[in-house]
Ligand SMILES: [Zn+2]
């Protein structure tokens with residue numbers, strides 16, 4: 001049973017114990033908007049049981065949005081779902097990837113390889129695993145070239161690069177543990193596209209904010225929505241009021257905000273991206289990457305903003321408590337233990353805590369010092 005969530009306006013709501021995003025993938029194919037089908041692919045990641053792979057139909061065939069994890073097992077499910085929807089892999093002319101997480105981009109490598117499908121992402125698309133871990137972005141959000149040009153000659157080399165990335169200390173002086181090598185091998189080693197030809201996944205149609213793309217017989221507006229990742233892309237069809245929200249806005253969980261990002265204040269970007277979602281009028285249906293389609297995109301976006309405002313207030317209070325106590329300042333790990341319940345402690349919780357602390361530092365509420373590479377934060 002999860003704890004009640006208190007909004008800024010003091011309304012208390014009880015979140016359901018089992019979240020939609022945790023549900024196991026079904027084999028259903030459901031038309032959720034004209035020419036837009038929802039299918040689900042199994043994944044097992046923390047808090048997630050499926051990823052929605054949307055199928056967008058037109059006269060040329062289909063586009064798929066977020067085709068699941070890499071690897072043969074997920075590929076088998078993707079082929080099955082396309083068949084249930086009445087299509088073959090050869091019908092796929094476009095793959096849309098909402099952002100650089102493996103449950104979203106994984107299947108895109110092989111679709112591109114087998115069908116020559118166009119790959120549509122935001123222009124700044126870059127998986128941190130594919131980069132050197134030192135990538136930066138320019139003012140347009142484009143990753144630095146050196147990091148985007150790695151080529152792997154085998155699955156082993158790719159996994160080695162991931163482990164090198166995971167072996168680096170975090171910007172706050174913590175350790176990354178990351179997934180075990182067996183997990184990475186299972187993901188990549190049995191995927192034919194992971195050896196020989198697979199460098200980083202590169203978009204063939206990189207989009208920038210405000211650009212339009214024609215899919216499912218209508219125009220979609222590209223919305224760059226950084227926060228959950230630096231490269232997150234939502235697509236908005238104003239004609240039918242359909243929004244593909246990716247992981248940016250999910251129905252019953254709040255997406256992870258990582259401090260390990262190419263931007264210094266990802267939480268500020270996330271707030272701005274949520275305000276943009278809240279400002280879309282006439283939403284008929286929002287199509288998230290996990291969980292069920294929903295209608296109140298504005299309300300859900302505002303709820304997530306309130307949630308993070310509440311978490312910032314918890315950190316401010318923890319800072320005051322530390323200040324009044326003997327300690328004075330706290331490490332990211334200290335604040336994490338206040339912000340998260342014990343069962344959630346670990347890399348991801350530290351990273352999200354760091355993102356909140358850096359936001360407070362950026363807006364001038366907190367100061368940061370560093371002793372032997374270990375960051376410490378205190379109220380300004
Ligand atoms: Zn994600």
Ligand SMILES: [Zn+2]
Nearest residue numbers: 101103247289
């Ligand atoms: Zn996801």
